[in-house]
Amino acid sequence: MISLPALLPRFIVTVLITIILLFSSASAWKKDEFRNCDQTPFCKRARSRTPHSLPHFTLSDPSISDGHLTARLLQSISSSDNDSAAGDAPRPLLLRLSVYQGGILRLKIDEDHSDPSAPSKKRFEVPDVVLPDFEDRRLWLSRVSSSDDGSTSSVYLSEDFEAILRHNPFEVQVRRKGSNDPSISLNSHGLFDFEQLREKKEGEDWEERFRGHTDTRPYGPQSISFDVSFHGAEFVYGIPEHASNSLALRPTRGPGVEHSEPYRLFNLDVFEYIHDSPFGIYGSIPFMLSHGVKSSSGFFWLNAAEMQIDVLAPGWDDAAAAVKGRIDTFWMSEAGIVDTFFFVGPRSKDVIQQYASVTGTLAMPQEFAIAYHQCRWNYRDEEDVASVDAGFDEHDIPYDVLWLDIEHTDGKRYFTWDKVLFPNPEEMQKKLFSKGRRMVTIVDPHIKRDESYYVHKEATDKGYYVKDASGKDFDGWCWSGSSSYPDTLNPEVREWWSEKFSLQNYGGSTPSLYIWNDMNEPSVFNGPEISMPRDALHFGGVEHRELHNAYGYYFHMATADGLLKRGNVKDRPFVLSRAFFAGSQRHGAIWTGDNSADWDHLKSSVPMILTLGLTGMSFSGADIGGFFGNPEPELLVRWYQLGAYYPFFRAHAHHDTKRREPWLFGEQKTALIREAIHTRYSLLPYYYSLFRKASASGVPILRPLWLEFPEDKETFDNSEAFMIGESILVQGIYEEGQKSVSVYLPGEQSWYSMRNGAAYAGGQAHKLDVFEDSIPSFQRAGSIVPRKYRFRRSTTQMTNDPYTLVIALNSSLAAEGELYIDDGRSYDFEHGAYIHRRFVFSNGRLTSSSIDLAAAPPREKFSSSCTVERIILLGMRPGGAKKAVIEPGNYETVVEPGPLVLRAGAGSVALVIRKPDVRIADDWTIKVL
Ligand SMILES: *[C@@H]1O[C@H](CO)[C@@H](O)[C@H](O)[C@H]1NC(C)=O
Ligand SMILES: *[C@@H]1O[C@H](CO)[C@@H](O)[C@H](O)[C@H]1NC(C)=O
Numbered sequence: 001m002i003s004l005p006a007l008l009p010r011f012i013v014t015v016l017i018t019i020i021l022l023f024s025s026a027s028a029w030k031k032d033e034f035r036n037c038d039q040t041p042f043c044k045r046a047r048s049r050t051p052h053s054l055p056h057f058t059l060s061d062p063s064i065s066d067g068h069l070t071a072r073l074l075q076s077i078s079s080s081d082n083d084s085a086a087g088d089a090p091r092p093l094l095l096r097l098s099v100y101q102g103g104i105l106r107l108k109i110d111e112d113h114s115d116p117s118a119p120s121k122k123r124f125e126v127p128d129v130v131l132p133d134f135e136d137r138r139l140w141l142s143r144v145s146s147s148d149d150g151s152t153s154s155v156y157l158s159e160d161f162e163a164i165l166r167h168n169p170f171e172v173q174v175r176r177k178g179s180n181d182p183s184i185s186l187n188s189h190g191l192f193d194f195e196q197l198r199e200k201k202e203g204e205d206w207e208e209r210f211r212g213h214t215d216t217r218p219y220g221p222q223s224i225s226f227d228v229s230f231h232g233a234e235f236v237y238g239i240p241e242h243a244s245n246s247l248a249l250r251p252t253r254g255p256g257v258e259h260s261e262p263y264r265l266f267n268l269d270v271f272e273y274i275h276d277s278p279f280g281i282y283g284s285i286p287f288m289l290s291h292g293v294k295s296s297s298g299f300f301w302l303n304a305a306e307m308q309i310d311v312l313a314p315g316w317d318d319a320a321a322a323v324k325g326r327i328d329t330f331w332m333s334e335a336g337i338v339d340t341f342f343f344v345g346p347r348s349k350d351v352i353q354q355y356a357s358v359t360g361t362l363a364m365p366q367e368f369a370i371a372y373h374q375c376r377w378n379y380r381d382e383e384d385v386a387s388v389d390a391g392f393d394e395h396d397i398p399y400d401v402l403w404l405d406i407e408h409t410d411g412k413r414y415f416t417w418d419k420v421l422f423p424n425p426e427e428m429q430k431k432l433f434s435k436g437r438r439m440v441t442i443v444d445p446h447i448k449r450d451e452s453y454y455v456h457k458e459a460t461d462k463g464y465y466v467k468d469a470s471g472k473d474f475d476g477w478c479w480s481g482s483s484s485y486p487d488t489l490n491p492e493v494r495e496w497w498s499e500k501f502s503l504q505n506y507g508g509s510t511p512s513l514y515i516w517n518d519m520n521e522p523s524v525f526n527g528p529e530i531s532m533p534r535d536a537l538h539f540g541g542v543e544h545r546e547l548h549n550a551y552g553y554y555f556h557m558a559t560a561d562g563l564l565k566r567g568n569v570k571d572r573p574f575v576l577s578r579a580f581f582a583g584s585q586r587h588g589a590i591w592t593g594d595n596s597a598d599w600d601h602l603k604s605s606v607p608m609i610l611t612l613g614l615t616g617m618s619f620s621g622a623d624i625g626g627f628f629g630n631p632e633p634e635l636l637v638r639w640y641q642l643g644a645y646y647p648f649f650r651a652h653a654h655h656d657t658k659r660r661e662p663w664l665f666g667e668q669k670t671a672l673i674r675e676a677i678h679t680r681y682s683l684l685p686y687y688y689s690l691f692r693k694a695s696a697s698g699v700p701i702l703r704p705l706w707l708e709f710p711e712d713k714e715t716f717d718n719s720e721a722f723m724i725g726e727s728i729l730v731q732g733i734y735e736e737g738q739k740s741v742s743v744y745l746p747g748e749q750s751w752y753s754m755r756n757g758a759a760y761a762g763g764q765a766h767k768l769d770v771f772e773d774s775i776p777s778f779q780r781a782g783s784i785v786p787r788k789y790r791f792r793r794s795t796t797q798m799t800n801d802p803y804t805l806v807i808a809l810n811s812s813l814a815a816e817g818e819l820y821i822d823d824g825r826s827y828d829f830e831h832g833a834y835i836h837r838r839f840v841f842s843n844g845r846l847t848s849s850s851i852d853l854a855a856a857p858p859r860e861k862f863s864s865s866c867t868v869e870r871i872i873l874l875g876m877r878p879g880g881a882k883k884a885v886i887e888p889g890n891y892e893t894v895v896e897p898g899p900l901v902l903r904a905g906a907g908s909v910a911l912v913i914r915k916p917d918v919r920i921a922d923d924w925t926i927k928v929l
Contacts, residue, residue, distance in 0.1 A: 032211075036261055046330075047253075051189040054190065056076055058168045059073055059165060064144055068096050069097040071165070090196060096108045101138075109337065111196060170192065191225060192227070218469070224336065225332040228299050230299075237249060238288040239287065239309055241282055244276055247704055253312050267548060267579045270594075275596075282592075283578075285615040289351050296348035299342055301331060301333070301340045301341075303336040305546050311327065335546045360583055361616070361698045363572065364695040365574060369400075371680070377655040396791070398792060400794045406479050412479045413453045432512070445517070465484040468537070485522055485524075488554035494554065499565070501562030501566050514573070514574040514575065515576075517575060522555075552581065575589075576589045578591065585617050589619040591623065596628040597625055599734055609622065614700060626653075630660070645722075675773060688824075704723070727808075743778075744766075745763070748762055750781045750810075751780055753777070781811070781815070782816070787804045803869065834862050837851065844928050846926045848920075882896075
């Protein structure tokens with residue numbers, strides 16, 4: 001490059017430079033660093049197969065054992081077959097089918113280790129993801145019914161569903177009783193394949209090479225693949241994590257699809273990922289949901305090896321007529337076993353709850369954790385921290401958590417502090433905490449290989465690191481230079497790791513310090529695809545290839561356990577992780593990683609977060625402003641306005657970007673950002689109630705519209721708008737200078753603009769003006785949303801503030817809503833220490849009553865002296881009421897026109913019941929007259 005100008009005429013140089021610039025800005029993503037399907041032998045092999053082209057599998061000897069159905073699965077050998085595995089007669093596989101309460105079928109297929117010719121190496125079965133009590137919900141199968149001709153067996157699945165096993169060729173169908181049409185099926189297209197472990201044949205080469213890295217593959221080919229069909233489905237969703245503009249998963253193969261990669265599930269640190277690609281990024285959840293007007297179903301494959309999934313376009317199999325209302329998918333994994341779960345639904349929320357009964361619901365966070373977080377790589381030193389903190393107070397903007405990235409440490413040795421930049425970390429944290437604010441520091445899994453670093457020394461001495469293929473401690477390059485990685489698959493290592501977070505062990509930490517796990521895919525700068533070699537070895541001889549997608553899960557788990565122990569199981573942990581797997585919701589929050597400061601990334605954040613919510617990871621968000629690059633102020637404001645609704649609400653930026661604290665873009669922008677953050681703080685009572693609901697049932701906080709309006713086809717492919725719980729709909733603004741937007745409002749009831757109280761009819765799209773001060777948001781008629789409208793420095797200081805109830809009446813002049821409150825910190829709520837209220841408005845009367853979820857009388861009590869200071873009624877004609885009478889007490893207060901939002905210039909659009917001053921914890925009735 002340097003010598004070019006000397007050799008070439010200036011004009012050509014200019015053209016070349018332009019091309020280079022264009023190219024590099026369009027694809028900062030270093031695509032070549034990562035394998036595509038064609039470079040991944042198991043994927044290429046599997047994907048090249050056509051339906052029913054393999055020697056088929058036959059099921060034999062179905063019987064009941066220990067309440068499971070077990071059978072053998074044998075691959076027929078066709079004489080014409082000279083495939084890769086030819087020469088080894090396939091051994092029968094073991095199949096086990098189990099049924100669980102609530103409409104869940106579990107299908108396991110593995111090698112039969114009782115077979116003396118089976119290799120001694122056992123395939124990896126992921127432990128610690130399925131909830132320990134899941135087995136308690138197993139239904140004991142006592143008989144298997146066979147069809148008259150003996151070609152199928154069936155078992156009871158639920159009152160409405162049964163599972164049918166076809167013997168030859170092997171197929172599994174879940175279907176409604178009395179119906180001939182399945183709702184989900186496996187191997188209907190004969191693509192099931194299972195590469196059995198075997199001896200290496202002479203001259204056979206098992207090694208795989210990619211960009212200078214060699215994977216020794218000592219156990220050879222061991223991939224598994226099969227097809228899964230979702231019947232009665234309009235769309236399929238789920239299988240994060242991919243950057244995408246679309247919530248519904250687009251087909252990756254078949255008629256009308258240009259060449260596309262399958263959806264890849266392989267946790268990777270992808271530098272500058274592009275906003276729309278099936279390429280795998282930081283986390284993996286192999287759970288897919290289907291949805292149609294009549295029903296939903298779900299499928300989960302518990303397998304932590306690299307997975308690739310094709311969504312097949314109708315007609316992919318050259319069938320003469322594409323079957324309408326069926327979506328076929330094709331699942332491929334490099335290793336592991338078949339351990340799959342079928343969820344019958346039939347409603348989409350049922351599917352989500354069925355999945356949650358297997359992998360758990362989100363851990364209830366502390367209240368501060370759902371408020372606003374301020375982060376940057378890096379807040380330089382204690383002075384910088386103090387001045388950012390003061391900036392929020394000066395500009396009257398609340399925030400709850402200040403974050404420190406890797407530079408706060410002594411040379412990227414986690415659990416240490418740079419003594420020059422952060423000489424008094426405890427004092428710094430205490431100062432923040434005096435305003436109710438917390439701090440988060442980063443702790444990554446790459447441990448600096450430095451003999452004088454105690455963490456490294458202990459891990460080395462105890463043999464706690466992941467090993468390389470030769471059995472030595474794996475040594476890779478990361479932020480800390482030469483580094484090794486704790487093997488948190490091993491429970492003993494997790495125990496050791498968790499102890500590192502105690503106040504004694506983590507010098508300079510205080511109880512108000514929480515943790516962030518980054519780079520836990522794991523990221524290894526000099527490794528294949530910037531990660532760990534697949535032939536690295538974990539506890540129990542497990543190869544990294546078998547565990548890869550769950551490495552970050554275990555690290556996250558061990559860290560969260562550490563905080564739990566530090567607080568004596570009285571302080572709910574907060575740990576943010578970048579990598580995740582099925583079940584990570586039990587350990588903390590995640591974010592969508594290193595996005596970019598552009599409008600496309602703003603837009604893809606919504607389908608990404610919605611997908612995470614559908615697959616259990618409700619507590620998630622995207623970096624406000626975009627991590628890479630410098631957002632234009634307009635983009636930054638729009639991002640705050642959207643991000644204020646993300647379940648996890650944090651601003652973050654790369655260290656090469658310009659500073660972007662909310663007050664750095666002029667007074668007017670500061671005011672807009674302040675208003676966006678205020679919106680979130682005002683909705684915290686509603687959000688906290690939704691978090692509680694999500695932690696109890698698994699139903700996400702941010703929801704696709706179709707989750708609330710499952711029969712409305714208009715909503716199925718909407719990736720731009722979302723529901724917060726059941727009551728609020730938000731439409732993002734994703735374009736610069738956008739003047740108007742079309743918003744589809746579902747349902748029969750109307751919607752009230754949260755900006756000005758205007759009512760809009762449901763069941764249609766509205767073309768709306770776009771304003772600078774907010775993005776379109778609506779409260780659904782028939783709902784009651786609790787809010788708090790006094791803004792303080794942080795949530796802690798809002799604890800005793802009074803509530804405002806916003807009542808949006810529907811056409812029958814009725815509405816209802818809920819409020820959940822507890823101490824915001826501890827686990828006492830699990831023993832009854834909470835307040836849970838139901839508000840119902842009907843016949844001109846608002847009543848508040850208690851919802852008691854607990855069957856047993858509470859062991860702990862929680863009280864609150866909070867009152868209701870204001871009740872806003874939307875949808876009652878002006879002058880529709882003049883006063884309100886409150887019972888008990890029989891006292892009166894005025895009802896008068898008032899504003900909906902407490903902002904200067906907001907007009908009177910609602911009726912306001914002034915100062916009812918009832919206590920939030922009490923039963924009461926307010927009658928408007
Ligand atoms: C299978 O392999 C045998 C011996 O290696 C060979 O003679 C035969 O032609 C092959 N058959 C096919 C269908 O490729
Ligand atoms: C209005 O809302 C109430 C309370 O949520 C509900 O019971 C009622 O069915 C709704 N009315 C209509 C017409 O939807």
